[in-house]
Amino acid sequence: MKTPNPITGNILDVNLSEGLTEQIPTERYSEGVLGGIGVAVKALIDRVDAGVRPLDPENMITFNAGVLVGTSSPSACRTTIASMNVLTGGYGSASAAGYFAPELKYAGFDSIFVSGKASRPVFLFVSDGKAEILDASHLWGKTTWDTEDLIRQQFGDQSIQVLSIGPAGENLVPAANVMVCRNRSASRCGLGAIMGSKNLKAIAVRGSGIIQVAQPESFVRCCGQHSGHLASTNTAIMLRRYGTPASFPQWNEIGNLPGKNFQTNRLTEKGALNFTPEHLEEKVIQKNFGCFSCSIHCTQLNSIKSGKFKGTSGEKLECQAFWDFGAKLGVETIEAVVKGSTLCAELGLDMNNATGAISFAMECYQRGLITEQDTGGLKLEWGNEEVIVELLHQIAHVRGIGNLLKDGAVVAAKTIGNGSEKFAMHVKGQDLAEEFRGLVGWALGIMVSERGGAHTTGAPLAERYSVSPERSQELFGISTASDPMAYEGKAELVVYYQRFHSALEALGTCFFSSNWIGAEMLGPEDYVTLYNLAMGTNIGVDDLMTAGERIHTLQKLFNIKHRGFSREEDVPQDRMFEIPPNQTNTKIGLDRGKWSKLLDDYYALHDWDVKTGYPKPECLSRLGLEVHQSILN
Numbered sequence: 159m160k161t162p163n164p165i166t167g168n169i170l171d172v173n174l175s176e177g178l179t180e181q182i183p184t185e186r187y188s189e190g191v192l193g194g195i196g197v198a199v200k201a202l203i204d205r206v207d208a209g210v211r212p213l214d215p216e217n218m219i220t221f222n223a224g225v226l227v228g229t230s231s232p233s234a235c236r237t238t239i240a241s242m243n244v245l246t247g248g249y250g251s252a253s254a255a256g257y258f259a260p261e262l263k264y265a266g267f268d269s270i271f272v273s274g275k276a277s278r279p280v281f282l283f284v285s286d287g288k289a290e291i292l293d294a295s296h297l298w299g300k301t302t303w304d305t306e307d308l309i310r311q312q313f314g315d316q317s318i319q320v321l322s323i324g325p326a327g328e329n330l331v332p333a334a335n336v337m338v339c340r341n342r343s344a345s346r347c348g349l350g351a352i353m354g355s356k357n358l359k360a361i362a363v364r365g366s367g368i369i370q371v372a373q374p375e376s377f378v379r380c381c382g383q384h385s386g387h388l389a390s391t392n393t394a395i396m397l398r399r400y401g402t403p404a405s406f407p408q409w410n411e412i413g414n415l416p417g418k419n420f421q422t423n424r425l426t427e428k429g430a431l432n433f434t435p436e437h438l439e440e441k442v443i444q445k446n447f448g449c450f451s452c453s454i455h456c457t458q459l460n461s462i463k464s465g466k467f468k469g470t471s472g473e474k475l476e477c478q479a480f481w482d483f484g485a486k487l488g489v490e491t492i493e494a495v496v497k498g499s500t501l502c503a504e505l506g507l508d509m510n511n512a513t514g515a516i517s518f519a520m521e522c523y524q525r526g527l528i529t530e531q532d533t534g535g536l537k538l539e540w541g542n543e544e545v546i547v548e549l550l551h552q553i554a555h556v557r558g559i560g561n562l563l564k565d566g567a568v569v570a571a572k573t574i575g576n577g578s579e580k581f582a583m584h585v586k587g588q589d590l591a592e593e594f595r596g597l598v599g600w601a602l603g604i605m606v607s608e609r610g611g612a613h614t615t616g617a618p619l620a621e622r623y624s625v626s627p628e629r630s631q632e633l634f635g636i637s638t639a640s641d642p643m644a645y646e647g648k649a650e651l652v653v654y655y656q657r658f659h660s661a662l663e664a665l666g667t668c669f670f671s672s673n674w675i676g677a678e679m680l681g682p683e684d685y686v687t688l689y690n691l692a693m694g695t696n697i698g699v700d701d702l703m704t705a706g707e708r709i710h711t712l713q714k715l716f717n718i719k720h721r722g723f724s725r726e727e728d729v730p731q732d733r734m735f736e737i738p739p740n741q742t743n744t745k746i747g748l749d750r751g752k753w754s755k756l757l758d759d760y761y762a763l764h765d766w767d768v769k770t771g772y773p774k775p776e777c778l779s780r781l782g783l784e785v786h787q788s789i790l791n
């Protein structure tokens with residue numbers, strides 16, 4: 159008899175062109191990659207042929223719940239969405255916390271794969287082992303929030319969990335995201351546009367199944383101990399009170415903000431005074447809450463009580479909203495940051511990509527490369543809050559200058575020309591979200607991310623939180639984790655987090671419960687124990703990290719198969735080797751020679767060729783991925 163475990167064993171495979179749904183076994187794609195994102199990337203590399211473009215019906219988009227999702231394992235709640243990246247043409251994925259993925263498990267599925275294109279707008283309703291493709295004409299044109307409300311009303315069930323796209327996704331805007339459970343965004347990579355290209359407005363799930371584990375008593379005890387510990391950490395206490403914006407002043411202090419499209423790296427004095435956690439608490443935070451099975455509760459409900467944006471109410475304001483609207487666009491009021499973030503959630507817009515395009519346009523306006531004649535009369539001045547709100551609408555609805563900005567800075571620069579290309583900040587074609595000149599490992603993690611930038615696939619926060627050299631050695635095998643400008647040891651640190659993050663995502667666990675966000679949080683050995691108690695296995699930390707390595711290597715192979723990305727795409731743009739003019743940190747700034755050596759070290763650690771950055775045949779055979787050798791030929 160099969161040992162009880164939390165994997166349902168079922169993938170829902172949907173072909174929207176044919177209007178067909180079928181059930182296939184999860185084990186077809188899970189060997190050696192745990193589950194969740196591992197299953198997704200294995201299926202994508204097998205099923206999406208070279209030459210397929212992201213918005214083609216032949217592309218596939220996958221929605222995945224990791225191995226531990228649905229159990230009481232701390233914060234095992236994330237939904238990972240994986241497909242192609244609309245902006246890079248290579249690998250794309252994003253994940254969101256909340257309640258969708260546990261409900262998918264209770265409905266009897268580990269993943270949903272969707273390919274083809276429906277002939278009219280549809281949504282998918284998945285419930286207790288069954289799936290229906292339903293008419294979504296009444297939802298088309300609605301915001302993500304209205305879509306969620308209308309679906310719940312339609313079924314008279316407030317417990318249905320929904321992920322959906324807004325107008326941006328319907329209009330195939332590459333900056334479109336997928337919103338999960340109202341305010342959790344699966345952003346980056348334009349995954350909302352892929353749903354839009356399939357005429358798929360939403361997926362709704364409801365389940366009454368039970369998730370089993372191999373050793374229930376020990377598992378529940380272990381989960382309880384970890385949850386109690388996590389809740390009591392200083393990291394969790396800060397997150398619970400302020401959310402991730404708690405760290406924002408520190409980013410400003412070290413001079414690591416993407417000010418005015420990366421022209422500066424610090425806020426003005428007024429901005430710095432306004433964007434403190436205490437000010438946030440006083441002005442907008444109403445209450446805090448959490449996701450499924452999480453004791454950290456990092457989410458706040460925000461509401462603007464006065465001024466021109468009065469009445470705006472949203473959840474889950476991230477530190478990134480302050481980078482994107484506060485620093486990148488020169489905004490200096492909390493209210494405008496909340497407004498921008500909330501509007502993006504409703505429109506289904508990825509704020510990183512949308513503000514990337516807007517900040518590029520503002521710099522072009524600043525330099526006279528575009529004028530009010532090009533913008534329909536809008537003054538694209540830094541910090542112009544009303545204009546920013548209007549631009550978000552224009553991008554999502556593809557009107558006015560939104561026609562130019564919807565495809566991101568790189569494509570817009572091709573139209574504007576006149577040397578504007580050097581101000582289009584990007585990684586592999588996707589708009590660059592994060593400043594990184596003040597943190598070497600952070601820079602490396604972002605540049606080599608297979609999904610085209612973004613910091614949640616290997617960029618280490620350990621450079622920003624304080625770890626003694628001894629503790630750094632103990633955790634990561636290097637002594638320099640908290641020395642932001644040290645090059646030594648940073649390739650090792652990034653490789654560690656690439657593998658650990660991939661494994662965490664395959665388990666469906668939020669990174670905020672891991673040592674990514676604070677040294678006192680859970681490490682690989684804790685997750686291995688949880689995995690073994692849940693699965694009835696006896697794997698070790700090395701096995702977990704190797705599974706992470708395998709998942710990461712498959713993402714790399716997907717990029718090579720579809721775009722041929724090599725070493726060249728892992729080097730920052732010229733501006734990122736320049737010193738920002740307002741910096742006060744004399745240690746800041748990247749060095750080309752040292753960067754080249756850092757890449758050599760990074761590729762060598764992966765057993766990849768240092769000239770091309772491609773995996774060597776020995777790497778593939780060590781990981782049991784020889785079958786993909788032809789991608790490299």
Ligand code: SF4
Nearest residue numbers: 255449452456668670
């Ligand atoms: S840490 Fe925050 S985002 Fe992560 S699961 Fe908990 S409440 Fe959700």
